[in-house]
Amino acid sequence: MNDKDALLADSLLFSGLPAEQLREIAAIGLTRKYGKGVSIFFEGDPGIGFYMVVAGRVKIFKMSPAGKEQILHLLGPGEPFGEVPVFHGNPFPANAETLTEAELLFFPRVKFVQLISAHPSLALNMLAVLALRLRQFVTQVENLSLKEVPGRLAAYLLYLTEEQQNQDRVVLDVPKGQLANLLGTGSETLSRIFAKMTEEGLIRVEGKTIYLVDRQGLKER
Amino acid sequence: MNDKDALLADSLLFSGLPAEQLREIAAIGLTRKYGKGVSIFFEGDPGIGFYMVVAGRVKIFKMSPAGKEQILHLLGPGEPFGEVPVFHGNPFPANAETLTEAELLFFPRVKFVQLISAHPSLALNMLAVLALRLRQFVTQVENLSLKEVPGRLAAYLLYLTEEQQNQDRVVLDVPKGQLANLLGTGSETLSRIFAKMTEEGLIRVEGKTIYLVDRQGLKER
DNA sequence: AGGCTTCTTTGACATAGGTCAAAAACTCCA
DNA sequence: TGGAGTTTTTGACCTATGTCAAAGAAGCCT
Numbered sequence: 001m002n003d004k005d006a007l008l009a010d011s012l013l014f015s016g017l018p019a020e021q022l023r024e025i026a027a028i029g030l031t032r033k034y035g036k037g038v039s040i041f042f043e044g045d046p047g048i049g050f051y052m053v054v055a056g057r058v059k060i061f062k063m064s065p066a067g068k069e070q071i072l073h074l075l076g077p078g079e080p081f082g083e084v085p086v087f088h089g090n091p092f093p094a095n096a097e098t099l100t101e102a103e104l105l106f107f108p109r110v111k112f113v114q115l116i117s118a119h120p121s122l123a124l125n126m127l128a129v130l131a132l133r134l135r136q137f138v139t140q141v142e143n144l145s146l147k148e149v150p151g152r153l154a155a156y157l158l159y160l161t162e163e164q165q166n167q168d169r170v171v172l173d174v175p176k177g178q179l180a181n182l183l184g185t186g187s188e189t190l191s192r193i194f195a196k197m198t199e200e201g202l203i204r205v206e207g208k209t210i211y212l213v214d215r216q217g218l219k220e221r
Numbered sequence: 222m223n224d225k226d227a228l229l230a231d232s233l234l235f236s237g238l239p240a241e242q243l244r245e246i247a248a249i250g251l252t253r254k255y256g257k258g259v260s261i262f263f264e265g266d267p268g269i270g271f272y273m274v275v276a277g278r279v280k281i282f283k284m285s286p287a288g289k290e291q292i293l294h295l296l297g298p299g300e301p302f303g304e305v306p307v308f309h310g311n312p313f314p315a316n317a318e319t320l321t322e323a324e325l326l327f328f329p330r331v332k333f334v335q336l337i338s339a340h341p342s343l344a345l346n347m348l349a350v351l352a353l354r355l356r357q358f359v360t361q362v363e364n365l366s367l368k369e370v371p372g373r374l375a376a377y378l379l380y381l382t383e384e385q386q387n388q389d390r391v392v393l394d395v396p397k398g399q400l401a402n403l404l405g406t407g408s409e410t411l412s413r414i415f416a417k418m419t420e421e422g423l424i425r426v427e428g429k430t431i432y433l434v435d436r437q438g439l440k441e442r
Numbered sequence: 443a444g445g446c447t448t449c450t451t452t453g454a455c456a457t458a459g460g461t462c463a464a465a466a467a468c469t470c471c472a
Numbered sequence: 473t474g475g476a477g478t479t480t481t482t483g484a485c486c487t488a489t490g491t492c493a494a495a496g497a498a499g500c501c502t
Contacts (some may be wrong), residue, residue: 304444396447396449396450397449397450398448398449398450408449408450408451409450409452411450412450412451412452413451413452416452
């Protein structure tokens with residue numbers, strides 16, 4: 001089993017499937033490589049298939065007419081994206097772009113739907129993936145609407161500490177400006193909030209490394 | 222075929238399924254009746270099944286510690302809700318409450334998953350439902366983050382005109398305070414924006430009926 | 443119809459966060 | 473290692489929207 005197969009087998013979408021099915025899946029996936037900062041698809045493009053990140057990082061985002069950007073998801077290896085048009089028809093509702101050099105697997109819609117129809121366990125896995133994503137959106141709406149920016153930042157930092165094993169510090173996986181767009185604000189505001197939280201003794205910032213000085217205080221935001 | 226069967230056959234979730242499958246589905250659905258303003262489930266409750274609205278209206282919402290409410294969905298007849306825990310495990314991520322007297326069908330998780338495993342077309346329908354909901358969340362995040370309140374209101378009014386056939390007016394299906402919570406604001410702000418849009422000649426408000434005076438102007442928000 | 447409850451509007455005020463502009467720090471190559 | 477390009481920070485200012493309080497309307501029940 002090579003790296004890519006291992007990635008598939010470990011991904012939430014394909015976990016627990018028999019080897020035979022994994023082979024079928026791997027057989028229809030097409031590898032594509034992208035440079036850094038390159039568009040994968042645009043809002044409004046027809047959705048002829050979906051992707052899974054093999055290596056690198058990808059953002060899914062919306063743009064306002066005025067040029068403000070709202071990031072919907074940040075994705076890394078093993079995470080699929082662009083599935084919505086596969087099952088609902090209609091074009092992509094948002095844009096996708098690489099944040100780093102990236103390698104992606106592309107699964108053509110028609111072939112994938114055939115696979116799903118033949119394999120109920122794959123269908124259930126895909127349902128679990130979409131359900132998880134819905135849960136993430138619930139959180140994002142909650143954050144945008146019910147929390148102020150410091151609260152969103154605190155929540156994101158606490159989320160990152162879980163992702164990363166580290167107990168008392170996290171390393172931002174994207175530039176701060178992108179983080180601001182994920183949190184629904186701008187880089188200036190984010191910068192100010194980093195400063196304020198630092199002087200309140202909640203965190204300490206060293207470049208992309210944030211030390212969580214007062215975890216409890218963060219939770220209270 | 223009685224009313225309830227017709228509702229099932231017309232719903233997005235169960236449309237296009239053979240009569241035999243509809244019978245199986247109807248057989249596992251349990252009818253439940255609720256008064257107005259009654260909780261159906263709370264955030265954190267275990268999800269032992271999902272619901273479909275037969276009659277009445279239901280809201281799905283989050284509450285902040287401070288008591289502010291953000292509505293995630295407003296649902297009417299034929300629309301399912303509470304599916305996320307069915308496929309992803311974990312408790313409900315939000316609360317559900319009736320806005321009117323309501324009749325619901327409850328589908329127990331285990332039995333429904335068995336049905337889905339046996340019937341790929343049902344699985345694909347459910348995938349389409351979740352994909353549609355993801356699309357709605359994308360729109361909601363976009364509205365909250367990239368539009369100001371007048372823009373959100375304009376978007377919602379234009380959305381309502383499509384729902385309802387009427388060409389030049391819409392009838393609000395919820396109290397204005399609830400609409401404010403759906404748009405991520407409060408009733409005072411919404412009230413002021415109704416007033417401003419009226420004096421700008423965009424709309425005319427008569428109780429729950431809103432006349433769209435300048436459709437084009439609304440689109441530009 | 444009267445009266446109670448709930449919903450909506452209005453006013454006065456406070457503020458989080460957006461915006462624009464410029465300085466300062468970083469990155470990354472050649 | 474120099475320097476162009478990018479990212480981040482800081483400052484000054486502005487405004488959309490939140491908040492609190494109270495008055496008005498509207499709906500509903502008996």
